[in-house]
Amino acid sequence: MTRSLLIALLLSIQAKALEPVRISTDGTHFVLQHSGMRFTPWGFNYLGEFGTVFEEYWAEKWPDIEHDFREMKTLGANVVRVHLQLPTYMSAPDQMRPEALERLRRLLDLARDTGLYLDITGLGLYRIKDVPAWLDSLNEADRWEAQAFFWREIARVCKGHPAVFCLDLMNEPIITEPKPGEPAWLSGEMEGFFFVQRIAKELKGRTQIEIATAWVRQMTQAIRESNPDALITVGVIPWAQVWPNAKPIFYSPEAAKHLDFVSVHFYPRKDQIPADLAALKVYDIGKPIVIEETFPLSCSQSEFERFIEESRPVADGWISHYFGKSISEHQKQKEEIKDALIAKFLEYWRDHRQ
Numbered sequence: 001m002t003r004s005l006l007i008a009l010l011l012s013i014q015a016k017a018l019e020p021v022r023i024s025t026d027g028t029h030f031v032l033q034h035s036g037m038r039f040t041p042w043g044f045n046y047l048g049e050f051g052t053v054f055e056e057y058w059a060e061k062w063p064d065i066e067h068d069f070r071e072m073k074t075l076g077a078n079v080v081r082v083h084l085q086l087p088t089y090m091s092a093p094d095q096m097r098p099e100a101l102e103r104l105r106r107l108l109d110l111a112r113d114t115g116l117y118l119d120i121t122g123l124g125l126y127r128i129k130d131v132p133a134w135l136d137s138l139n140e141a142d143r144w145e146a147q148a149f150f151w152r153e154i155a156r157v158c159k160g161h162p163a164v165f166c167l168d169l170m171n172e173p174i175i176t177e178p179k180p181g182e183p184a185w186l187s188g189e190m191e192g193f194f195f196v197q198r199i200a201k202e203l204k205g206r207t208q209i210e211i212a213t214a215w216v217r218q219m220t221q222a223i224r225e226s227n228p229d230a231l232i233t234v235g236v237i238p239w240a241q242v243w244p245n246a247k248p249i250f251y252s253p254e255a256a257k258h259l260d261f262v263s264v265h266f267y268p269r270k271d272q273i274p275a276d277l278a279a280l281k282v283y284d285i286g287k288p289i290v291i292e293e294t295f296p297l298s299c300s301q302s303e304f305e306r307f308i309e310e311s312r313p314v315a316d317g318w319i320s321h322y323f324g325k326s327i328s329e330h331q332k333q334k335e336e337i338k339d340a341l342i343a344k345f346l347e348y349w350r351d352h353r354q
Contacts, residue, residue: 019162024038027288045292045293046081050323050325069116075346083121084121084154088100089150096150120158122169123171124170125185125197159229166232169234170234173198184201209254213255237265238266241275244275263290264291270300280315292317295345
């Protein structure tokens with residue numbers, strides 16, 4: 001049997017074995033619903049080709065996405081985090097795009113057939129040029145209504161599909177007033193992408209925890225109307241990594257009671273691994289913790305490995321990044337230092353899968 005046929009057979013067996021992921025009876029970790037086996041998320045954030053969002057080309061280059069999913073599986077992933085852009089799916093505050101929902105179904109089937117679960121993160125506005133005028137014209141309450149409509153319909157599509165690991169309400173929501181020159185609702189610009197989004201830009205006599213709780217409650221209620229069994233989380237910036245005394249907002253007791261597990265984004269810092277591990281423990285609130293974004297961006301590979309290994313007593317899953325190239329493809333770019341570093345990281349990630 002050739003290697004390619006063997007891989008195809010193994011993937012087929014793994015795909016058939018997918019079963020729903022649930023929270024353990026004691027609420028501390030993930031299990032597979034039917035077998036009861038412990039499930040440890042280990043995978044990649046996937047935007048697509050470097051510098052793009054795959055929704056921008058998925059109609060024309062679907063085979064490339066299929067190839068990337070197979071490659072991520074080969075690299076040891078059991079979970080892929082995908083980022084759904086609101087403008088891709090919505091044409092009006094109460095209207096979805098049927099063709100986009102159909103492609104989402106196709107993506108779910110691809111994940112299932114590859115033996116992968118999806119962490120489906122929604123409400124993305126990563127490309128400011130694609131933000132619809134109708135969305136920015138809405139006041140806060142109407143904006144939340146549109147976001148809840150998005151989640152109600154996305155949850156309906158995802159209901160009962162074995163490839164769904166969880167629904168992540170938004171990538172790195174914040175509650176702040178815009179700085180001078182900033183877009184009203186977006187922040188955190190990085191190489192043309194806005195990965196941070198405000199859910200409120202004015203307190204209006206409310207605390208941040210009150211706003212976070214109200215927003216999380218509205219989004220989760222919308223999801224559970226369509227999909228009562230979905231695991232729900234929200235991926236947050238660990239402010240305790242910046243300010244050691246910072247307390248969680250979206251994982252305060254008031255907001256966290258609406259969420260099934262904690263998702264937090266940690267990029268370990270050079271010479272500060274103990275402090276980063278201490279910051280991680282701030283989010284140990286009695287629910288499973290997934291480090292939903294991590295990568296040796298600001299530290300050495302050895303420090304990164306230390307962070308991962310020493311986070312195991314606290315964390316229950318880890319999701320890093322895949323940039324659209326295999327280990328061998330990165331290794332061929334010998335003139336690029338960053339390619340050599342990414343290749344080394346991918347080797348570690350592949351070899352330390354659960």
